[in-house]
Every structure is written in C-alpha cells, then in structure tokens.
C-alpha cells in the first residue's frame with residue numbers, strides 16, 4: 001500500500017510537471033555549457049588563493065589611470081572596470097598578477113540569453129517565475145519519492161547500491177541513473193527553489209548598513225596598499241569584488257565584498273573601518289547560485305549538464321515504464337454476473353497482466369464465459385465455477401498494489417462452491433519467492449467452499465516455459481484445449497537461424513524416454529555451454545528451446561525428452577546422422593560456467609544435464625566441479641555415461657553423485673544427496689563457490705528451499721545474498 005502511495009505521487013507529480021521539466025532541462029543543458037565553455041576559452045593555471053589582493057590592487061594602480069571595480073567571476077576569472085589612459089571606461093578580463101588586459105568580456109550569445117529567460121521565467125515574468133519555482137519544488141518531491149521507491153525496490157537502504165534485479169531496459173536504467181544522479185538532481189532542485197524565492201522577492205537580499213564615525217577618520221599614517229593591515233591576509237580567492245574609492249576624500253573607501261562578509265577599508269591607513277558578516281540567508285543564496293549554475297567549477301557544471309540530460313531521460317523512461325504497466329488492458333466480453341470463469345490478477349509492473357489476458361483469450365476461444373479483473377475488485381460472482389488467480393509478489397513478498405485488499409475482501413464476500421487455481425509470478429532473486437501467491441493459496445484452501453484444481457504453480461522471471469507447464473496441467477484437468485504461450489520475443493535475443501548437421505542421434509533410452517542429439521554447425525559456431533538453441537519442428541511453428549552443452553570439437557550436445565504428442569521432440573527423434581536442420585542461438589549469459597571459482601556444484605535432473613556435459617568437458621582449468629544428477633534409475637545414466645566417466649578420468653569433474661528415485665526401495669532425490677552434504681555446501685558458498693541448477697522447476701523449488709535452510713543454518717545469511725553475488729545460477733523450465 002505504502003509502495004503505491006510513493007509510486008502514485010512520483011508518477012502524478014511527473015505527469016503534472018513534465019512539460020516544465022523538459023523546458024528546464026533543455027535550457028539547463030544550454031546554460032551549463034556557458035561555464036564549461038568559458039573555462040575552456042579562458043582557463044589559466046593561476047591559483048587565486050596564492051595571490052594577495054594587495055598585489056593585484058598595486059599592479060592595477062600602476063597600469064591604469066583610474067580603477068572603479070574588480071570582480072572575481074564564479075569561474076575564478078578576474079575582470080576590471082578601469083578608465084584607460086585615453087580616458088575611456090572599459091571592462092575586460094585581466095591577468096591577476098600583471099593586471100594586463102587578456103580580452104574583452106565575452107558577451108552572452110543570443111541563444112544563451114534566450115535559454116536563460118526561458119529557464120527562469122518562460123518569458124512570462126512573475127507568472128513564469130512562479131511556474132518554474134513550482135517545477136523545482138515538484139522536482140524535489142519527485143526526487144525524494146524516487147529515492148524511497150529505490151529503497152523499497154532494493155529492499156532496504158543497506159542494499160541501495162546492490163545489483164538491480166531482472167528488468168527491462170527503461171526500468172533498469174531509470175533506477176540505475178536515479179541512484180547515480182540522485183544527489184545532483186536534489187541539489188539542482190533545492191537550489192532552484194531557493195533562487196526563485198529570491199527572484200520573486202519572497203525573500204529579499206540583505207543590504208548591509210555600515211556605520212562609520214566619519215569625524216574620527218584619519219589619513220595618517222598613509223600606507224602603500226601592500227602595507228594595509230586590514231587586508232594583509234586576504235587573497236583573490238576570498239574576494240567576490242572590490243569597489244575602489246571614488247575620490248581622494250577620506251570618507252571614500254575601498255569596499256571589499258568577501259565570501260562571508262563586507263569590509264570597508266580606509267584608503268590611506270588601510271584600517272578596517274567596518275566589517276559585517278552576511279546573514280545566513282545571504283550565504284545560502286550564494287551557495288544556491290553556485291550550485292545551481294555550476295559557474296564555480298567546470299566539473300560541477302559537467303555534472304549538472306549530465307543531470308539535466310538525465311532528467312529528460314527520466315521523463316521518457318518514466319512514461320515508457322508507465323505505459324508498459326498499462327499495456328495489457330483488461331476488457332471483458334461477458335459481464336461479471338454471467339461469468340463462470342473468473343480470472344483475477346495481481347500485478348505491479350504489468351507483465352502478469354499479459355499472461356492473464358492470454359489465458360482469458362484461450363478460455364474464451366473454448367466457449368467459456370470469462371471475466372477478468374484486478375484482485376482488489378474481488379466480489380460476488382453468481383455463476384462462478386472456477387477462479388483463476390495470477391499474481392506477482394512485491395516488496396518483501398507482499399501483494400502488488402492492485403491486490404492488496406484481496407485477502408480482506410475474500411473473507412467478507414461470499415461465493416458459492418467453486419474451484420480455484422493460483423499461479424504465482426515472482427523472481428527467485430528475492431528471498432520471499434512468490435510469497436503473496438502462497439498466502440492467497442493458503443487463504444483459499446482454508447475456505448470450505450473452495451476446491452483446488454491444481455497445486456500452486458510458480459513462474460520464475462516470467463518464464464514462458466514454466467507458464468506453459470501449468471497451461472498443460474490445467475488443460476488436462478479442466479479438459480479445455482489451450483494453446484502455447486509465446487514468450488515475449490524482446491526478452492531473448494535470437495540470432496538468425498543457421499544450419500546444423502546431425503552427427504549422432506542416439507537410440508531412445510526407454511526408461512527415461514530421452515535421447516541425445518549431437519549437432520555440428522555448418523559455419524563457425526559461437527555457442528557456449530548454457531546457451532539455448534531454438535528449433536522449430538515446421539515452418540510457422542514457434543521455436544522450442546533446449547539448453548545445450550558445447551564439446552571441445554564445437555559439437556552441440558542436446559538431451560531431449562520425447563513427449564508422445566510433442567511435435568518438436570518427435571521431429572528431433574526422427575532425425576538421423578547426416579541430416580541438416582535449422583536452429584538459432586539464444587545467448588544465456590547468466591548461465592555460463594564461471595571463469596574463476598574454487599568449487600562449482602552442478603545440480604540437474606533428467607535432460608537438464610546437457611549443458612553440464614559441455615561445461616565439464618571444457619573445464620580445462622580443472623576447477624573442482626561436482627555434479628549431482630537426479631533420474632528414475634541407473635539405466636537412464638547410460639546415455640551420458642561416456643562423457644561423464646571421461647570427464648571424471650581427466651579430473652575435469654571431481655565427483656558425480658547420482659540420485660535415483662526408482663532404483664531402490666527407498667526413493668532418493670537430488671535434494672536428499674545435497675542434504676547429506678549440507679555443511680560442505682555451506683562452505684562452498686561461503687568461500688565464493690558457485691552453484692548451478694538446470695532442470696525442472698519442481699526440483700528447483702525443492703533444491704532452493706534446502707539451500708535456503710542450509711545458508712541460514714550454517715552461514716547465517718539468506719540464499720539471496722549469494723544469488724546477488726552471482727554464486728547461484730539457474731536455468732529451469
């Protein structure tokens with residue numbers, strides 16, 4: 001709930017102000033160039049904090065007839081207003097030591113002037129200034145709410161700079177840049193408000209009143225400026241400007257405007273006749289000016305420039321994220337009161353909605369009267385037969401904002417007997433994997449008039465494969481013909497299809513119903529073990545993905561389970577050596593064998609062993625590698641025996657630990673074998689070792705639960721700690 005308040009305020013404020021933010025950023029980019037440009041054109045190596053101000057005044061008085069004023073610009077350049085020997089009043093940049101003219105003051109370009117007025121007041125005078133002040137203020141709140149959202153997303157301030165988990169480009173970069181530029185943007189916006197407050201005269205500049213006893217002013221002893229006691233430790237870097245005495249009258253003074261105070265100096269004796277510190281408001285204004293304009297430093301101006309560009313990017317990416325959330329619209333053909341099948345969705349980022357909308361379409365095609373809605377809108381459905389819930393988890397295993405009221409509503413609304421099924425969408429990168437879906441399942445299960453049609457099914461990282469597994473099970477129990485959900489093609493980068501020659505197609509191993517296929521690319525293959533290969537059994541058919549191992553001779557090893565009605569597995573099973581097929585590579589960078597690790601533990605069931613066969617064969621640096629493999633019986637092992645035993649002999653594999661579920665009277669699963677080695681596994685993770693899991697999601701779920709308890713018991717850390725450090729790699733389907 002709190003998450004959505006922050007999110008809505010972040011979004012609502014951005015929507016209200018985005019036009020002004022775009023104007024402010026674009027003009028800010030132009031304005032930031034001025035200090036950078038000046039600095040490049042006139043930069044000198046002179047260090048103003050090494051030049052006593054008296055020395056410069058002395059030199060000026062020798063070189064010019066009369067001096068009116070000297071200014072130090074925020075970018076540390078020195079200008080002088082002087083009367084020249086020709087009697088002309090001129091203002092120019094001077095060398096701070098010789099006081100010779102360097103060049104005329106560079107006039108502001110028309111573009112700069114235009115940008116400045118637009119930036120400050122939109123050419124609308126006071127009204128425009130008020131708008132720009134409000135824009136700056138809104139930007140402060142947007143930045144703060146963004147900061148809170150990042151903390152919530154990263155699950156705590158301690159994890160603020162941790163890896164950003166599983167997201168599309170715009171979401172990822174929005175968070176990434178937000179973290180990097182948070183402080184500069186906060187500074188820009190706060191200082192913008194401050195400057196506007198002064199421009200609008202809400203706060204006025206303080207005029208310091210010096211009270212000097214003019215009757216007691218002395219002209220004795222007359223000293224050279226160099227000997228003035230009042231300024232002997234004042235350097236050019238301390239000064240903003242100096243006004244020179246207008247006449248030789250003792251009541252005309254040198255007026256020094258320093259960073260923190262004003263000094264009035266007797267032009268004869270050099271005594272300080274008055275010194276007044278600026279009030280805090282004036283110092284704050286000065287800082288606000290320097291920080292907002294970047295005029296004091298080339299580096300800061302560059303950061304401001306980047307921040308202004310980033311604000312433009314935030315506007316674009318923010319809208320992209322919002323539109324993505326709203327991409328899948330919930331539209332209904334049937335009314336709530338006539339629906340027999342109700343799909344309720346819990347989604348924050350919008351991806352779960354896509355799965356739900358697809359399911360609605362499939363059920364409608366099967367002549368079901370379907371009604372789809374957000375979980376929060378749960379209500380009475382008079383004809384309800386089946387309730388299908390698809391929900392993501394957020395925060396720390398909490399409900400997405402459109403599902404936060406579901407559990408309380410469920411206990412207050414009554415529906416007559418109905419069946420239900422819950423599908424949890426989540427990410428194993430979070431320690432509370434699909435927790436909200438489990439909560440929903442538990443609540444429904446407790447209710448006497450609800451009957452589950454299937455056990456809870458979870459989908460990691462929006463895996464289409466995993467969702468399709470549920471689709472198959474659901475189709476079977478409910479007797480409806482559902483299609484195959486196609487993954488979002490953007491999520492995976494397919495390369496072009498290429499030709500592969502079948503080297504070997506093994507016989508079908510009947511106890512596991514699996515076979516192996518060895519493919520050789522016709523050109524230079526760039527596959528790596530762990531990549532996926534996409535094969536379509538016929539044109540127009542969508543690709544099926546298989547995890548591949550790559551042998552040292554660049555042959556691809558695939559291990560395939562034959563499904564009775566599986567088009568692709570039958571197509572592949574009917575191949576023979578010498579035939580050519582087309583396939584494409586899908587890079588799977590997050591599932592490559594580590595280049596460096598003291599131990600690697602490989603865990604697979606059934607055909608999930610394929611990528612590991614390639615990995616061990618290419619383990620030339622002989623990293624201590626341990627393979628746990630689960631299957632029905634030892635006969636299933638025959639398919640892989642040659643490769644595994646050769647790797648064991650060559651020390652590319654340290655040990656092979658099989659677990660057979662139907663070999664002995666006592667069933668053994670891969671997690672049982674892992675449990676026997678709990679302490680050792682904890683040590684492997686603690687010392688930087690890597691665990692890789694490939695195979696079924698059901699095995700994956702059990703293994704992860706076990707690893708989680710091992711990590712907590714022995715290392716006092718959750719499994720997600722190691723996952724974030726890339727010590728847990730998974731490819732399960």
Ligand SMILES: Cc1cc2nc3c(=O)[nH]c(=O)nc-3n(C[C@H](O)[C@H](O)[C@H](O)COP(=O)(O)O)c2cc1C
Nearest residue numbers: 347348349350351352392393397426427430433434
């Ligand atoms: C900030 C944030 C927090 C998340 N927290 C969890 C969590 O606690 N448990 C979980 O299983 N998944 C978590 N996820 C992953 C999402 O549930 C998962 O990506 C889901 O598919 C998103 O679906 P949606 O786009 O429909 O919201 C989180 C994702 C984000 C961005």
